[in-house]
Amino acid sequence: MLIPFPLKSALAGLLVLTTSVTWADELASETKQQIQTIKDKALNDDLSFEIIESLTTEVGPRMVGTPAEKASVKWAVNKMKALGFDKVWTEESEATLWERGTLDAQITAPYPQKVKALALGNSVGTGGETVSAEVVAFDNLEALKAAPADSLDNKIAFVTYQMERHRDGHGYGKAVGARVSGASEAAKKGAVGFIMRSVGTDTNRFAHTGVQMYQDDVKKIPAIALSNPDADLMEAMLTRDEPVTFSITMDNADTKGKTTTIANVIGEVTGSTYPDQVVTLGAHLDSWDVGTGAVDDGIGVGITLAAGHYLSQLEERPERTLRVILFAAEEIGLHGAKDYVKKHRDEMDNHVIGAEWDFGNGKIYELAPGVSQQALDDMRAFAQLLAPLGVEMASTNNAKGQSDMSALGNAGQPAVNFNPDGSDYFDFHHTENDTLDKVDKAALKTNTAIYSMFALFATDSGVDFRK
Structure with missing residues (x-):
C-alpha cells in the first residue's frame, strides 16, 4: 500500500546554502526534523520488503x-x-548470452559418490560426452598458476581454497x-576440467555459481563449483593415497557468442530547482x-525504489533530481553500468553523487565517502x-561506489559507500538458498531509512561534492 506523507507542509524552510558556509553551519532545526521524519517513515514501513516480495514472487530468478x-x-x-516516479524509461544494449545446461558431477573413484555442483557462468559444456579424469x-x-607446464595433461584441477567470513566481506x-x-589457468597446464570449492562461507550442500572468464x-574447459561439504568430501578422499577420479557431464547450450538485449531501468523524482543535477541510487536488477x-x-532494488517513493511523496520536491538506476547484467560483467556511462558521458559533470546497494544483509555500520575535501565537513x-542508527564515518575518503556505481565513480561521479554487516551474505550468495526468507527485515528497515535520508540530504542540501 502506498501512503503519501506530507513532510514539508508543517516544515517549511528547507536547506538553503551559500558557498561561504558548510551545510553543517546552515543546519536548521527544521532541516534536521525533515530528515528525522523521513527516517521515521522508513523505520515504520514495510515498503522495501514488499517490493522485494513482489520481485521474487512475480518474477523470480x-x-x-x-x-x-x-x-x-x-x-x-x-x-x-x-x-x-515522475519519469521512467529503459536504455537498451547488448550482452553475451549464456544458458545453463544440465550437469551431472560425481566422484568416480576410489569411493564413488554424487556431489552437489553448479556450472560457473560462461562455462562450456562437454558436448553431451563425459569428461572423466x-x-x-x-x-x-x-599454486595452480605455479604448476609446471603440461603437469595437468588429461587431469582435472581442483582449487580447495575456503573463503573466510568477515563482516565487510x-x-x-x-x-x-x-x-x-x-x-x-588450469587449461594452460593441460587440464581437461576445472573444479573449485564454492566461493561461499556456508556449510550447506548448495553450490555457489558466478561468472568466470x-x-x-x-582452450576452454568445463568449469564447476562444488558445495563446501562436497569439497570437504573430495579433500578427505585425496588423503587416502589413492587416485581420485571425477566425472563431468554437462550439456550447455551452444551460444557461440550470441548476444541478447538487456535494459537498464531508470526512474526519476524530478528536482524542483536544478532538475539537471542528478543524485543517483543504484542496484542491479538481474540475478543468477x-x-x-x-x-x-533484491534488497538493493527494494531499498532504492522505496527511497525514491518517499521523496516522490514530498509536498515540495527537493531541489535536485533523484535518479534510481536498476542496472542490467551486473552478474556477468557490469554491462549495464558500462553502457550507462557510455550513453551519459557528456552528462557526468551533472552527476552530483551516487550510492549503490549490492552487498550485505545486516545493518549498515559505516559511511565511507568519496567526495571533495571541502565537502567532508558536510x-x-x-x-x-x-549515528543513532549505529553508523560511523570512515576515516578514508576514496569511495567510488559499489559494483555498477563504480563505473560512474571512475567516470568522475562522487560517491558514498554505505557498508553493512555482510557476515552471512556469502552463505546465500549465488545459490539456490538466496530466497526471500533470508532477508533480515529489521536491518532492511534501518538500511532503507539510511538510504532515504541520504537521498533527501544529497538532493536538497546544496552541497557541492566535487569542489
Whole structure:
C-alpha cells in the first residue's frame, strides 16, 4: 500500500546554502526534523520488503537472456510508475548470452559418490560426452598458476581454497580469483576440467555459481563449483593415497557468442530547482538463475525504489533530481553500468553523487565517502544524523561506489559507500538458498531509512561534492 506523507507542509524552510558556509553551519532545526521524519517513515514501513516480495514472487530468478529477465524489466517499469516516479524509461544494449545446461558431477573413484555442483557462468559444456579424469588439488589459485607446464595433461584441477567470513566481506576478494580465471589457468597446464570449492562461507550442500572468464587463445574447459561439504568430501578422499577420479557431464547450450538485449531501468523524482543535477541510487536488477535473487540484489532494488517513493511523496520536491538506476547484467560483467556511462558521458559533470546497494544483509555500520575535501565537513554533519542508527564515518575518503556505481565513480561521479554487516551474505550468495526468507527485515528497515535520508540530504542540501 502506498501512503503519501506530507513532510514539508508543517516544515517549511528547507536547506538553503551559500558557498561561504558548510551545510553543517546552515543546519536548521527544521532541516534536521525533515530528515528525522523521513527516517521515521522508513523505520515504520514495510515498503522495501514488499517490493522485494513482489520481485521474487512475480518474477523470480532473473538471469540475463531468460524470459524472466525480460519480465523483470517490465516489472520494474510498472513498479516505478506505481511508486510515484515522475519519469521512467529503459536504455537498451547488448550482452553475451549464456544458458545453463544440465550437469551431472560425481566422484568416480576410489569411493564413488554424487556431489552437489553448479556450472560457473560462461562455462562450456562437454558436448553431451563425459569428461572423466584424475583430480589434482591446489591450495589456491597461485599454486595452480605455479604448476609446471603440461603437469595437468588429461587431469582435472581442483582449487580447495575456503573463503573466510568477515563482516565487510573482504574474504571474497581472496577467493573469487579462482572462479574468474581458474579454468584458463588450469587449461594452460593441460587440464581437461576445472573444479573449485564454492566461493561461499556456508556449510550447506548448495553450490555457489558466478561468472568466470576464459582467456583468449586458451582452450576452454568445463568449469564447476562444488558445495563446501562436497569439497570437504573430495579433500578427505585425496588423503587416502589413492587416485581420485571425477566425472563431468554437462550439456550447455551452444551460444557461440550470441548476444541478447538487456535494459537498464531508470526512474526519476524530478528536482524542483536544478532538475539537471542528478543524485543517483543504484542496484542491479538481474540475478543468477538459482534462488530467487532476494538478497542479491533484491534488497538493493527494494531499498532504492522505496527511497525514491518517499521523496516522490514530498509536498515540495527537493531541489535536485533523484535518479534510481536498476542496472542490467551486473552478474556477468557490469554491462549495464558500462553502457550507462557510455550513453551519459557528456552528462557526468551533472552527476552530483551516487550510492549503490549490492552487498550485505545486516545493518549498515559505516559511511565511507568519496567526495571533495571541502565537502567532508558536510558529510560529517550528515553522518552525525546517522549515528543513532549505529553508523560511523570512515576515516578514508576514496569511495567510488559499489559494483555498477563504480563505473560512474571512475567516470568522475562522487560517491558514498554505505557498508553493512555482510557476515552471512556469502552463505546465500549465488545459490539456490538466496530466497526471500533470508532477508533480515529489521536491518532492511534501518538500511532503507539510511538510504532515504541520504537521498533527501544529497538532493536538497546544496552541497557541492566535487569542489
